[in-house]
Amino acid sequence: MSLVSVGQPIPDFTAHSTQGEVSPQALKGRWAVLYFYPKDNTPGCTTEAQDSRDNYKDFLAAECTVIGVSRDSLKSHIGFAEKQELPFPLIADPEETLCTLFDVIKMKNMYGKQVRGIERSTFLIDPEGKLVQEWRKLRVPGHVQAVLQALHDHAE
Incomplete structure (x- = not known):
């Protein structure tokens, strides 16, 4: 079950990213997009990162931080x-702390087998x-x- 719900503050967390630590406190005062994706260097995840990169100036113009998260x-x-020249941070969540907080770990079908993985999801957080x-x-x-x-x- 998700610990986050629309209209409610997101719970506190601290996470390590490619650009230092990230926390809700550090995000306050700006919009934030937190997007969860299954795996680095896979086709869909690469396209999603490239789309975010290519539109990053529009996010900045709206005073919005973009952050990617995977395990x-x-x-x-x-x-x-x-490799993808990403200007925004990527959070490493190998312990699935944020994934659990946002309830994005699901059972998925991959090549006919059930596997546990991240369900591609995005969350928009206000200032x-x-x-x-x-x-989702x-x-x-x-x-x-x-x-x-x-x-x-x-x-x-």
């Missing part, structure tokens, strides 16, 4: 961020630290544009 190691994230919108079981094509649109709609 990969910090070392894997550093290589992925460098006061409240969750204002969430997307999302598809990559057009998703970053949908998040930007929601950000503009909520910021008005």
Whole structure:
């Protein structure tokens, strides 16, 4: 069960990222997009990261921080961020602390087998630290544009 719900403040956490520690306290005063993805250097996850990178100026213009999260190691994230020239941090969550907090670990079918993994999900957090919108079981094509649109709609 998720410990986060729309309209409520996100719980406190501290996480290690490619750009230092991240916490809700550090995010206060700005919008934030926290997106969870299954694995570095896989086709869908690479496309999602590239879409976020390519639209990063629009997020900055809206005073919004973008942060990616997966269970990969910090070392894997550093290589992925460098290879894809990502200007935003990637949180390493190998212990699944944030994944559990946001309830994104699900049983998924992969090549006919049931596996435990991250369900691609995005969370929009307002400058006061409240969750204002969430997307679960999302598809990559057009998703970053949908998040930007929601950000503009909520910021008005």
